[in-house]
Amino acid sequence: MSAPRPANRLRAGDVMGSAVFVLRLAWRADRGSLLVVLGVQLATAVGVAGVLLLVRGLAGDAVTLGRGQAGAGGGTGRIIPVIAAMVALRSVGGILRAAATARQRVLAVRLDRHVTDLVLGAATRAELPHFEDAAFHDRLQRAVFASRGQPVVVITTLVAVAQAVLTGAAVSVAFLAMAWWLLPFAAVSALPTLRAAHAERNASYGLSHDLAENRRVRQYLERLMTGRDEAKEVRALGLGPLLRERWHGRYAEEVDGTVRTQRRHLRRKAVARLAGDAVVVAVIGAVWWLMDARLVDLPTALAALTGLWLLSTRVQMVGGLLGNVGDSILYLKDLRAFAGPSVAAAPAGGEGPAVFASLEARGLRFRYPGSAAPVLNGVDVAFRQGEIIALVGGNGSGKTTLAKILAGLYPPESGTLLLNGAPVDDPARLRETSAVVFQDFVRYRLPVLDNIAFGRPGQAADPDRAAGSARRAGADAFVERLPRGYGTVLSKEFRDGEDLSGGQWQRLALARAFYRDAPFVILDEPTAALDPQAEEELFGRMRELFAGRTVLLISHRFSSVRGADRIYVLDGGSVVEHGTHEQLMGRRGRYAAMFLTQAAAYLDAETAVT
Ligand SMILES: Nc1ncnc2c1ncn2[C@@H]1O[C@H](COP(=O)(O)OP(=O)(O)OP(=O)(O)O)[C@@H](O)[C@H]1O
Numbered sequence: 001m002s003a004p005r006p007a008n009r010l011r012a013g014d015v016m017g018s019a020v021f022v023l024r025l026a027w028r029a030d031r032g033s034l035l036v037v038l039g040v041q042l043a044t045a046v047g048v049a050g051v052l053l054l055v056r057g058l059a060g061d062a063v064t065l066g067r068g069q070a071g072a073g074g075g076t077g078r079i080i081p082v083i084a085a086m087v088a089l090r091s092v093g094g095i096l097r098a099a100a101t102a103r104q105r106v107l108a109v110r111l112d113r114h115v116t117d118l119v120l121g122a123a124t125r126a127e128l129p130h131f132e133d134a135a136f137h138d139r140l141q142r143a144v145f146a147s148r149g150q151p152v153v154v155i156t157t158l159v160a161v162a163q164a165v166l167t168g169a170a171v172s173v174a175f176l177a178m179a180w181w182l183l184p185f186a187a188v189s190a191l192p193t194l195r196a197a198h199a200e201r202n203a204s205y206g207l208s209h210d211l212a213e214n215r216r217v218r219q220y221l222e223r224l225m226t227g228r229d230e231a232k233e234v235r236a237l238g239l240g241p242l243l244r245e246r247w248h249g250r251y252a253e254e255v256d257g258t259v260r261t262q263r264r265h266l267r268r269k270a271v272a273r274l275a276g277d278a279v280v281v282a283v284i285g286a287v288w289w290l291m292d293a294r295l296v297d298l299p300t301a302l303a304a305l306t307g308l309w310l311l312s313t314r315v316q317m318v319g320g321l322l323g324n325v326g327d328s329i330l331y332l333k334d335l336r337a338f339a340g341p342s343v344a345a346a347p348a349g350g351e352g353p354a355v356f357a358s359l360e361a362r363g364l365r366f367r368y369p370g371s372a373a374p375v376l377n378g379v380d381v382a383f384r385q386g387e388i389i390a391l392v393g394g395n396g397s398g399k400t401t402l403a404k405i406l407a408g409l410y411p412p413e414s415g416t417l418l419l420n421g422a423p424v425d426d427p428a429r430l431r432e433t434s435a436v437v438f439q440d441f442v443r444y445r446l447p448v449l450d451n452i453a454f455g456r457p458g459q460a461a462d463p464d465r466a467a468g469s470a471r472r473a474g475a476d477a478f479v480e481r482l483p484r485g486y487g488t489v490l491s492k493e494f495r496d497g498e499d500l501s502g503g504q505w506q507r508l509a510l511a512r513a514f515y516r517d518a519p520f521v522i523l524d525e526p527t528a529a530l531d532p533q534a535e536e537e538l539f540g541r542m543r544e545l546f547a548g549r550t551v552l553l554i555s556h557r558f559s560s561v562r563g564a565d566r567i568y569v570l571d572g573g574s575v576v577e578h579g580t581h582e583q584l585m586g587r588r589g590r591y592a593a594m595f596l597t598q599a600a601a602y603l604d605a606e607t608a609v610t
Pocket residue numbers: 132368369371375393394395396397398399400401402
């Protein structure tokens with residue numbers, strides 16, 4: 001039984017597959033330019049073969065002239081039109097190549113846009129569980145890198161290879177007419193170069209594959225050192241030098257690997273070059289001998305050697321080009337995998353409030369991809385329209401995880417989710433039904449209006465509706481004080497940008513949830529950054545603010561959850577108690593213990609003040 005091929009080696013089909021893939025991309029991006037560019041390569045190849053035949057004719061005439069056999073209509077009489085034809089071919093070839101270069105640049109820009117769009121499309125469609133997988137991040141990073149110029153590198157290489165191959169083929173055809181017996185020698189002289197190119201491609205591929213995670217770590221370290229959000233803590237801790245040192249360590253691995261591989265490439269290329277050239281020298285010797293033996297005439301020998309020269313330079317060129325595309329092929333492989341069917345589509349959702357009468361989870365079990373232990377072990381919860389339900393529990397008990405499953409972001413490992421009494425077969429239905437304010441919500445460095453209207457991405461932003469949502473979230477006052485109101489960009493990194501306080505950002509996240517206007521609202525620590533007054537106001541008005549909607553409130557502040565219709569207490573991934581505040585206090589269990597601990601801390605503080 002043969003050993004499986006290591007993951008960091010290219011398969012024979014990868015090169016062809018990537019070539020076909022890039023050609024398909026280029027065809028979709030700009031077929032007109034592609035046809036012009038390839039057409040010019042074909043014309044150039046035919047032109048080179050034509051020149052070769054003309055060289056042979058010219059050499060024949062020169063020999064005839066040299067022997068003083070020129071008649072009135074031969075000799076110089078034929079040389080001039082032949083030279084004129086060669087000059088004309090050269091001029092036309094030059095103009096065509098200039099046209100091809102211009103179209104190739106346009107093709108490069110269009111191809112870039114097309115491929116980047118492909119990657120962004122696949123990345124935004126990827127389901128959340130993909131983001132838990134280190135291999136996915138490697139592929140994503142390489143696909144992002146691939147989208148930045150790699151297809152252009154490959155298409156440029158392909159065009160150059162096409163030109164070299166077509167020229168080689170055209171010269172070979174011309175050869176057939178003149179000195180067919182040289183073709184096998186030309187082919188043999190190509191072998192060492194092509195073998196060296198194959199080895200180089202594999203080595204570059206292997207290196208890029210092995211360094212993928214290293215590069216991601218390095219990029220993360222770069223973000224820590226250059227990011228605005230990280231800047232304050234990195235400075236407060238004086239972390240800069242340590243981070244740079246680690247970055248240097250990571251880079252050293254890449255530099256060492258590159259030096260090692262390039263040394264090996266150089267050795268292989270030198271040997272291949274010497275071997276190929278030795279064959280060419282042997283052929284020249286053989287042709288000389290054949291000429292000496294009068295088996296071949298001088299014009300044919302000259303044209304044949306010119307052709308052999310042309311062929312061998314083309315072969316060297318193809319070898320060099322193919323050797324250099326190892327990395328690009330790796331990236332394109334990932335691009336293909338990334339844009340392929342392995343990334344399931346995640347509909348945007350949020351197109352409008354769906355009907356919501358109830359949501360129930362029965363026997364829910366869940367473990368994060370790649371984790372050994374389950375986070376949720378048979379959770380049963382139920383929500384009915386208009387209820388405010390609280391979820392409490394210690395750190396790591398599984399509250400946020402449960403919220404993410406109820407919001408349709410992760411499929412449960414087992415158990416049943418029932419929406420309006422019917423099993424949920426597509427998590428997208430849950431996403432359409434819910435609005436979530438995460439603990440670590442996103443601060444979009446975009447205008448205020450976008451920060452709110454992103455709640456409903458399927459529709460044009462509605463300023464009145466955004467203002468209404470801001471009012472309900474208590475964000476209207478500070479937004480109106482901003483220099484450009486709802487048009488203010490929320491980042492100092494952009495011109496005329498402003499920044500907000502943590503609590504103000506949190507109110508915008510709440511405004512986004514109001515704007516979404518979904519029937520099931522999940523609030524994960526929605527007041528962590530709010531001042532006590534704002535918190536009190538939000539909880540005091542919760543029923544009014546979310547009238548008719550179902551709210552799942554996750555909070556560590558027991559004063560805010562006591563008014564909920566039902567409270568679930570999560571411990572170690574299981575619901576250990578549930579009921580109203582009064583029922584749970586009466587039970588004197590886990591909830592009562594946590595409530596009393598927190599209340600005692602407040603009472604102690606009160607006593608200390610009085
Ligand atoms: N993306 C993840 N991959 C693997 N494990 C995770 C992931 N996110 C959370 N966990 C683990 O799942 C468990 C539950 O996490 P979860 O965030 O649901 O807890 P929580 O109850 O919301 O905690 P907290 O009160 O601290 O916010 C924790 O042990 C955590 O380590």
